[in-house]
Amino acid sequence: MITTIDEERGEVIVKTGDSETRYSLSTAEGFAAASRAWVRATWDSKYVYSFAWMGRPIIQLPEDMVRLQEVIWDLKPDVLVETGVAHGGSLIFYASLFEAMGKGRVVGVDIEIRPHNRQAIEAHPMKKRIDLIEGSSTAPDVLAQVKALIKPGETVLVVLDSNHTKAHVLDELRAYGELIGIGSYVVATDGIMAQVKGAPRTGDDWDWNNPLTAIHDFVAEDKRFIVEEPAFPFNEGVVTGRVTYWPDAFVKRIA
Numbered sequence: 001m002i003t004t005i006d007e008e009r010g011e012v013i014v015k016t017g018d019s020e021t022r023y024s025l026s027t028a029e030g031f032a033a034a035s036r037a038w039v040r041a042t043w044d045s046k047y048v049y050s051f052a053w054m055g056r057p058i059i060q061l062p063e064d065m066v067r068l069q070e071v072i073w074d075l076k077p078d079v080l081v082e083t084g085v086a087h088g089g090s091l092i093f094y095a096s097l098f099e100a101m102g103k104g105r106v107v108g109v110d111i112e113i114r115p116h117n118r119q120a121i122e123a124h125p126m127k128k129r130i131d132l133i134e135g136s137s138t139a140p141d142v143l144a145q146v147k148a149l150i151k152p153g154e155t156v157l158v159v160l161d162s163n164h165t166k167a168h169v170l171d172e173l174r175a176y177g178e179l180i181g182i183g184s185y186v187v188a189t190d191g192i193m194a195q196v197k198g199a200p201r202t203g204d205d206w207d208w209n210n211p212l213t214a215i216h217d218f219v220a221e222d223k224r225f226i227v228e229e230p231a232f233p234f235n236e237g238v239v240t241g242r243v244t245y246w247p248d249a250f251v252k253r254i255a
């Protein structure tokens with residue numbers, strides 16, 4: 001796919017094979033085409049490795065965190081469980097929202113919490129809202145530890161951001177889907193892998209071995225779940241789709 005942005009005419013031109021389509025940048029389609037190219041640039045340039053939240057590195061496209069914040073405010077979960085801690089920035093982000101909201105706890109699971117990351121998270125003012133569990137997110141003893149931190153009747157939101165192979169994300173969806181109630185979500189991140197295959201630091205199997213295929217298989221096998229984009233709570237523009245590393249990430253429990 002070749003995307004050309006003509007700022008003088010306010011157009012984006014998308015060429016796929018022999019076909020060429022022009023969109024005005026003022027349309028949702030034009031915005032989506034330009035955004036797709038921009039997201040590819042954020043991948044190639046490692047732009048998402050340039051942010052911190054309250055002092056801790058957070059490896060996310062900021063727009064994904066702002067959109068997730070909209071869901072957190074709307075759902076007001078008692079517990080947010082995230083698999084994949086890394087430097088802890090995303091845990092601190094959720095905990096800081098909960099601190100401002102006056103309710104909510106965070107459970108972070110990682111197969112390896114490096115000593116310097118653990119030390120920084122434990123010294124952080126938001127740590128009072130965070131529990132850390134070290135181990136593989138799908139290991140039975142880890143799942144038991146997560147469950148033990150959730151009280152009956154609590155509203156739980158889950159974010160999956162650990163190992164992004166199809167098999168692991170599918171196992172996580174099956175396990176963590178059981179933790180959430182009707183109306184809540186398991187957010188399976190980083191389905192962008194399919195879209196950036198061929199770019200630097202990508203694998204040959206990323207077209208199928210990614211969270212997106214796991215999400216689609218999971219909702220096909222378990223009818224209690226659907227993929228549902230949370231609507232933007234405020235929108236005076238023409239765009240209704242997220243600019244995201246997380247396509248189709250919001251897996252909602254409906255039964």
Ligand SMILES: C[S@@+](CC[C@H](N)C(=O)[O-])C[C@H]1O[C@@H](n2cnc3c(N)ncnc32)[C@H](O)[C@@H]1O
Pocket residue numbers: 057058059060082083084085086087088089090109110111112135136137138161162163168
């Ligand atoms: C993309 S990083 C997480 C980024 C973090 N959520 C953030 O927003 O800054 C992925 C993390 O998943 C962890 N990980 C990999 N395999 C895992 C597994 N099987 N279970 C739990 N964590 C795993 C890695 O150690 C790594 O820290």
